[in-house]
Amino acid sequence: AMLGVGARCVFAAPTQLTVSLGSDASLVVGDKVVVGGSVPVRDSTGVAQVLTATLTAQAPTDAARPIAALSCPQSIGGCGLLRLSASASTVVAARPLVYSWTSNPATPTSSTEPTWSVPVSSLPRGDVRFSVTVRSFSGLSATATCTVSVSVPGAELAPAATLVGPTERTVSRSDGESVVVQVAYAPPDPCDATSTVPAVVATWSSTPVIPFFAKQTSLSLRIPVSILTPGTSVALQCRVSFANLLQSGSTTLQLRLTAAPSKLVPLIAGGSRDVGVGATFVLRSVSVDPDESSAPWTCAWSCSAKSSSPPSSPAETACLGTAPWLSKCESTDIALPAVGVYTFSLTVSKPGRGSYTTSTTVTVVAGDPLSVELSPISTAKVNANQRLVLTASVKDPATAFSWRVTGATTPQYTVLASGSTFLLGALSLQPGTSYTVQCEGSLRGRSGLARLQFVTNSAPRGGRCSVSPSSGVGAVTA
Numbered sequence: 001a002m003l004g005v006g007a008r009c010v011f012a013a014p015t016q017l018t019v020s021l022g023s024d025a026s027l028v029v030g031d032k033v034v035v036g037g038s039v040p041v042r043d044s045t046g047v048a049q050v051l052t053a054t055l056t057a058q059a060p061t062d063a064a065r066p067i068a069a070l071s072c073p074q075s076i077g078g079c080g081l082l083r084l085s086a087s088a089s090t091v092v093a094a095r096p097l098v099y100s101w102t103s104n105p106a107t108p109t110s111s112t113e114p115t116w117s118v119p120v121s122s123l124p125r126g127d128v129r130f131s132v133t134v135r136s137f138s139g140l141s142a143t144a145t146c147t148v149s150v151s152v153p154g155a156e157l158a159p160a161a162t163l164v165g166p167t168e169r170t171v172s173r174s175d176g177e178s179v180v181v182q183v184a185y186a187p188p189d190p191c192d193a194t195s196t197v198p199a200v201v202a203t204w205s206s207t208p209v210i211p212f213f214a215k216q217t218s219l220s221l222r223i224p225v226s227i228l229t230p231g232t233s234v235a236l237q238c239r240v241s242f243a244n245l246l247q248s249g250s251t252t253l254q255l256r257l258t259a260a261p262s263k264l265v266p267l268i269a270g271g272s273r274d275v276g277v278g279a280t281f282v283l284r285s286v287s288v289d290p291d292e293s294s295a296p297w298t299c300a301w302s303c304s305a306k307s308s309s310p311p312s313s314p315a316e317t318a319c320l321g322t323a324p325w326l327s328k329c330e331s332t333d334i335a336l337p338a339v340g341v342y343t344f345s346l347t348v349s350k351p352g353r354g355s356y357t358t359s360t361t362v363t364v365v366a367g368d369p370l371s372v373e374l375s376p377i378s379t380a381k382v383n384a385n386q387r388l389v390l391t392a393s394v395k396d397p398a399t400a401f402s403w404r405v406t407g408a409t410t411p412q413y414t415v416l417a418s419g420s421t422f423l424l425g426a427l428s429l430q431p432g433t434s435y436t437v438q439c440e441g442s443l444r445g446r447s448g449l450a451r452l453q454f455v456t457n458s459a460p461r462g463g464r465c466s467v468s469p470s471s472g473v474g475a476v477t478a
Contacts, residue, residue: 002025002026002027002031002033003019003021003025003027003033004021004025004026004027007019007020007021007025008020009035017035025095025137027057027137028057028137028138028139029057029058029137029138029139030056030057030139031056031057032054032055032056032057033054033055033056033057034052034053034054034055035052035053035054035055060138063136063138063139063140064091064092064136064140065091065136065140065141065142066089066090066091066097066134066135066136066140066141066142067089067090067091067142068086068089068132068133068134068142068143068144069086069088069089069090069144070084070085070086070089070130070131070132070144070145070146071084071085071086071088071146072084072085072130072146072148073148074148074149075148075149075150075151076120076148076149076150076151081117081118081119081120082117082118082119082120082123082148082150083115083116083117084101084115084116084117084118084130084132084146085114085115086099086114086115086116086132086134086144087114087115089114089132089134089142089144091134091136095136095137097114097134097135097136098134098135099113099114099116099132099133099134099135100132100133100135101116101130101131101132102130102131102132102133103118103123103128103129103130103131104128104129104130116130116132120150123150124150125150125151126149126150127147127148127149127150128147128148128149128150129145129146129147130145130146130147130148131143131144131145131146132144132145159185159200159240159241159242159250159251160185160186160251161183161184161185161186161200161219161238161240161251161253162183162184162253163181163182163183163184163238163253163255164182164183164184165181165182167254167255167256168255168256168258169255169256169257169258170257170258170259170260171225171228171257171258171259171260172225172230172259172260172261172262172263172290173225173226173230173262173290173291174262174263174290175225176225177224177225177226178222178223178224178225179222179223179225179257180220180221180222180223181220181221181223181236181255182219182220182221183202183219183220183238183240183253184219185200185219185240199242199243200219200240200241200242200243201217201240201241201242201243202216202217202218202219202221202238202239202240203217203238203239203240203241204216204217204221204236204237204238205236205237205239206234206235206236206237207234207235207237208234210227210234212224212227213236219240223257225259228257228259229259230259230260230261230262230291230293231259231260231261232258232259233256233257233258233259234256234257234258234259235254235255235256236254236255236256236257237252237253237254237255238252238253238255239251239252239253240252240253261291261293261352261353262289262290262291263290263354263356264287264288264289264348264349264350264353264354264355264356265287265288265289265290265356265378265379266285266287266346266347266348266356266357266358267285267286267287267288267358267376267377267378268283268284268285268286268344268346268358268359268360268376269283269284269285269286269373269375269376270283270284270360270373270374270376270450271360271373271374271376271450271451271452272360272361272362272363272450272451272452272453273362273363273371273372273373273448273449273450273451274362274363274364274365274369274372274448274449274450275336275362275363275364275365275369275371276364276365276366276367276368276369277336277337277338277339277364277365277366278335278336278337279335279368279369279371280333280334280335281333281334281362281371282330282331282332282333282334283301283330283331283334283344283346283360284329284330284331285297285299285329285330285346285348286376287299287329287346287348287356288378288379289350289353293350293353295350295351295353296350297329297348297349297350298348298349298350299327299328299329299346299347299348300326300327300346300347300348301325301326301327301331301344301345301346301347302326302344302345302347303319303342303343303344303345304319304342304343304345305319305336305340305341305342305343306340306341306342319336319342329348336362336364338364339364339365339366340363340364341361341362341363341364342361342362342363342364343359343360343361344359344360344361344362345357345358345359346358346359346360361451363449368446369446369447369448369449370394370396370399370441370442370443370446370447370448371394371395371448372392372393372394372399372439372440372441372448372449372450373392373393373394373450374390374391374392374393374437374439374450374451374452375390375391375392375393376452377390377452377454381454381455381456381457382429382454382455382456382457383456383457384427384429384430384431384433384456384457385426385427386426387423387424387425387426387428388423388424388429388454389421389422389423389424390421390422390437390439390452391420391421391422392420392421392422392439392441392450393420394420394441394443394448396443398443399420399441399442399443400419400441400442400443401415401419401420401439401440401441401442402439402440402442403415403422403437403438403439403440404437404438404440405424405435405436405437405438406435406436406438407429407430407433407434407435407436408430408433408434409429409430409433411424411425411428411429411430411435412424412425412428413425413428422437422439429456430456431456431457431458432455432456432457432458433455433456434453434454434455435453435454435455435456436451436452436453437451437452437453437454438450438451439451
């Protein structure tokens with residue numbers, strides 16, 4: 001079998017045996033070959049005997065040395081296989097070469113194949129030197145080397161990061177206390193089931209410089225609207241890079257936030273209330289500017305009435321005439337001469353901010369009711385997920401109070417020990433619903449009512465959601 005199929009052994013002379021190798025011969029230098037047979041051979045004296053001999057294959061005196069050639073990429077990263085090829089190696093012989101592969105650190109292997117594939121995940125990071133030694137059947141050999149720069153998986157790529165939502169946004173305090181900016185990141189596939197998906201870190205900056213952003217490293221950023229100056233724009237830059245990989249690329253994202261002036265919140269102190277005929281009361285604006293601008297307020301009052309006694313028409317009629325305080329933010333003492341329901345409207349404005357209107361009702365009743373006032377709510381809508389505290393005030397501290405709340409639902413509430421403080425717990429209100437809180441004060445046979453109406457904010461409406469990427473890869477850490 002070592003000599004191959006069809007091998008022949010012929011004595012070219014009495015002392016010379018010629019061996020012709022057949023196809024598929026595997027004989028190499030150093031192999032032992034037993035030569036002999038069962039037919040007796042006579043020597044020169046006529047003596048017949050069976051001869052055998054063990055021969056060691058020697059290299060031909062004229063054997064050609066092989067030429068080794070090795071090709072490999074200059075650098076590789078990420079996942080998959082590193083493929084090396086020595087197929088360009090040559091030798092002047094019909095017999096195939098034998099290849100011995102090594103790398104530094106050493107991972108020796110022998111193969112009759114001229115190529116070698118190595119999993120990238122099994123290689124150290126940095127420059128790795130590979131070598132191949134090709135050996136011919138005659139025992140002669142040659143070596144070729146190459147060096148590959150192996151980078152951390154994913155280091156040759158920048159993180160696949162994108163901004164969620166538009167890159168130009170207008171925000172104001174009227175929309176909430178904060179705005180969320182989110183970066184989506186699609187991690188690269190790991191090299192194998194045990195490799196770790198590279199983590200990423202975000203580096204934020206802003207123009208003009210706002211110290212808040214320099215401290216942030218999260219892909220999801222909740223920005224307090226209060227740090228933005230109304231009427232100005234801020235250019236944000238987010239640089240997303242792989243954490244702890246100095247050689248990694250990065251992706252830079254741009255976003256512009258424009259802080260619009262917030263809506264003014266017109267408020268009238270005291271809420272709706274009952275007063276007696278001819279009793280005096282005061283109307284006062286406690287309107288709120290969410291931007292806390294120092295610009296002066298402009299106030300304008302108006303009044304309409306529905307009289308409850310004939311012969312007045314049931315339609316609303318004007319009242320108050322041209323009282324001098326109608327252009328001020330606080331009235332002088334007001335006394336209404338007839339039983340009825342009076343609606344007072346307040347319109348407030350600031351330069352360049354638009355105008356906003358609210359109203360309250362004063363119900364004039366017969367007799368001498370207590371004057372009860374409720375603290376105003378400083379937001380246009382009440383957050384249904386937060387608690388709400390209201391306070392009633394009267395002139396006599398001995399007044400007893402009773403409370404009631406009406407709406408689409410009947411929420412649970414608490415009245416504190418003094419009776420003048422009313423508490424609606426968090427999550428007790430239904431979003432997108434109108435409620436009326438009524439407080440009745442009573443003292444020595446006298447009573448009075450105050451009412452406050454508010455609307456809770458609406459829950460988010462149904463929409464469409466999409467997920468990208470459609471499948472995720474769980475990170476495995478050691």
